[in-house]
Amino acid sequence: MQKTVTNAKNSTRIRFATSKDIAEVISINFKTLPEHYSNSFFMELLLDSPETFVVAENNNKIVGYIMCRIEYGFSVLKKMSLARKGHVVSFAVLDEYRGEGIGKKLAERAIEGMKIKKCNESYLEVRTDNTPAIKLYENLGFNKIATLNTYYKDGRNAFLMSAKLNRNN
Numbered sequence: 001m002q003k004t005v006t007n008a009k010n011s012t013r014i015r016f017a018t019s020k021d022i023a024e025v026i027s028i029n030f031k032t033l034p035e036h037y038s039n040s041f042f043m044e045l046l047l048d049s050p051e052t053f054v055v056a057e058n059n060n061k062i063v064g065y066i067m068c069r070i071e072y073g074f075s076v077l078k079k080m081s082l083a084r085k086g087h088v089v090s091f092a093v094l095d096e097y098r099g100e101g102i103g104k105k106l107a108e109r110a111i112e113g114m115k116i117k118k119c120n121e122s123y124l125e126v127r128t129d130n131t132p133a134i135k136l137y138e139n140l141g142f143n144k145i146a147t148l149n150t151y152y153k154d155g156r157n158a159f160l161m162s163a164k165l166n167r168n169n
Contacts, residue, residue, distance in 0.1 A: 034144035051113030064093035086114030
């Protein structure tokens, strides 16, 4: 499934990632986020759950991505309950493309993929000072569940956020 986000500045296509996109995704990760993963980790997530690895493409250039992992274990939302969960592992949009709705479309498409993979809930970690991302997640139905102290390598805290997924819509 492809979606196009259009505004006066540009037209960006939202699509599933392919193995040919991995190098550009890794480049965006290095440019925009302090957390980095091995090249093989990106490929592993793409192969494991291509429905939740989504890119934004503008003029044949990848300008953003979201990659998720499907997990089965204890629910983030319901104590002592097992759940199939979609974990947003990494999510970034190049600085010059932020504020155009691209991040929202990427997240919505990844959540659709989680529903296809029969997930009951989704969760993620976000820096407590990343106000734009927190607002985006809250607008998508995520709630703050806990604060994870010194979660990141640089000692910063994270919010654990989670959303119940209604697979009927």
